[in-house]
Amino acid sequence: MPRLAPTDWKTQVKIFKAFGFKQERVAASHIVLIKPDVLRPVIIPKYPEVGLDIIQGNMRTANMSRKQYFELLAKI
Numbered sequence: 772m773p774r775l776a777p778t779d780w781k782t783q784v785k786i787f788k789a790f791g792f793k794q795e796r797v798a799a800s801h802i803v804l805i806k807p808d809v810l811r812p813v814i815i816p817k818y819p820e821v822g823l824d825i826i827q828g829n830m831r832t833a834n835m836s837r838k839q840y841f842e843l844l845a846k847i
Contacts, residue, residue, distance in 0.1 A: 772837060775827065777820045778844075783829070786843045787813050790835055809833055 784802055788794070792804035792813060804813040813829045815821065830840055 773841060775823055775837070775840075777822055777826070779819055780815050780817045780821055782844075782847060783815045783821050783826065785847045786840065787815070787829065787833065789843045789846065790833060790839070792833070806833070 780802070784794070784804070787804050790806075792806045792809075795803045795805045795812065797803070800817045802815045802817065804815065806813075809832065811832050813832055815829065816825065829835075830837075
């Protein structure tokens with residue numbers, strides 16, 4: 772399996788929307804995404820390069836596996 776790598780915020784938003792999240796609001800420089808069966812929102816900062824710690828934290832929040840992440844990334 773490939774290694775996780777930083778991506779831009781637009782790619783992250785596309786991945787989580789493809790996973791079933793919907794954009795709830797834009798809070799200054801962050802995108803807030805929600806999904807009915809997920810307790811906490813996923814927060815994606817509008818950075819040119821979103822770091823691995825943020826990506827992995829959002830994956831944990833969304834209960835997204837690495838396999839699912841890379842499948843969605845390949846589709847985008």
